[in-house]
Amino acid sequence: MTTNSPIRAHPHSMAELCDEGKRLYASALRTGRIGRAEAEAAPCLMEFALLDPDPDDADWLRPVPPTSVLAQRLRPLEREIQERRALAVELTDVFEPFMAISAQDRPSVHAITVLEGVTRINAAIGIATAECKSEILTVQPGGGRSEAILTEAVKRSQGIIERGITMRTLYQHTARHSQGTIAYAEYMRQGKVEVRTLEELIERLMIFDRTVAFIPARDDRQIALELRHPGLVEYLAKVFEQLWQRAAPLLEEAPYDPPTDGITGVQRSIARLLVEGHVDEAIARRLGMNVRTCRAHIAKIAAALGSGSRAQLGYLIAQSGILDQDRSK
Known part of the structure; x- marks a missing residue:
């Protein structure tokens, strides 16, 4: 067919x-x-x-003829281009008054910006570091840093030192057992950089020129907040200053806290957190140590107070008076 x-x-x-x-x-x-x-x-x-x-x-x-074919095919494309150009002009006319408003001398950034993902967080911190003119304040809880983290920190800090920016950093006392952290502090002494330690710190904090601050918004640090509200940033700066006054220089001997009834200062801090109801993991995180070390201290506290159970331990801590020294400070 x-x-x-x-x-x-x-x-x-x-x-x-x-x-x-x-x-x-x-x-x-x-x-x-x-x-x-x-x-x-x-x-x-x-x-x-x-x-x-x-x-x-x-x-x-x-x-x-190819000229006729081409003209016929291009005609609708040219018409579409003209329509899109006309639409672009219309949109520009609509938004031009708003652009004039945004161009006025007024804050153009959000007071609070949510940063999601490590890449975006680091990028925002990198911009703040590059724009910083005079001062950086940081709180870095969690004990000593790994060699990789400290190596990267040295690279970032080189520009800070060369620009003459003042930098103050707070670590926890557990960082004193990290040779890498001590070496980092020694290197940073060539600039206007000071490092001090405290037994217990707040969560991570970074403040640049007292105009922008960064804090974590989740425990895994995958989400952070960029703060530019003057009141919030100033409040965080005051918190930092209070912690700084109580802290001890990393490269000097930490204040000696004598044992009380065989309980050291670190163990008293653990005991206080135990009485407040914190679990081992939370205590370890607050004091910048691993969970195994924390549990070893808890076992020593229990042995010193003659406790046979976790429930009894909290009662014996409260009755022993070992926390009275903390209250008198």
Whole structure:
């Protein structure tokens, strides 16, 4: 059975004209016509109106001039471009009054910005560091830092030292057992950098020029808050100053806290947190030590007070008076 309808053997767009279609169209342009039977090898030529029937002979086709084809195809594109340009002008007219408002001398940043993901957090901190002019305050809880973290910190701090920026950092007393952290502090002494330690600290905090601060918004530190509200930043700076006054320089001997009834200062801090109802993991995190070390201290407290159970330990701590020294400070 035969059919008069052409078979579409190789569908494609005009912009991707097939090799056979290109060859036959070029041949038709050179000779002025092409046989209908020969053109069936490239049905796209008729589909894209590159060939028209010859009015004098139905067996032949005539090529449409390429200038005509191109003009016909470009016309809707040019119309679309003109419409989009007109839309761009309309949108500009609509938003121009608002852009004039935002350009006025008024704060253009949010008081609180949520930063999600370590990459975005580090990028924001990097910008704040680069824009900092005079002072950086940081609180870094959790004990000593790894070699990789300290190496990266040295690279970042080099620019801070060269720019003469004052930097004060608070670590926990447990950092005193980290040779890497001590070496970092020794290196930083060449600039206006001071490092002190406390037994217990608040969560991580960074303040730049007392105009922008960063705090974690989740325990895993995958989300942080960038704070630019003057009241919030000033409040955090005051918290830092209070902690700083109580802290001891890292490169000097820490104040000696004599044992009370065989309980050291660190163990008293653990005992206080136990009485407050904190679990081992939370206590270890607050004091910048690992959970195993924390539990070893708890075992020593229990042995010193003669406790046989965790429930009894809290009662004996409260009754022993070992926390009275903390209250008198």
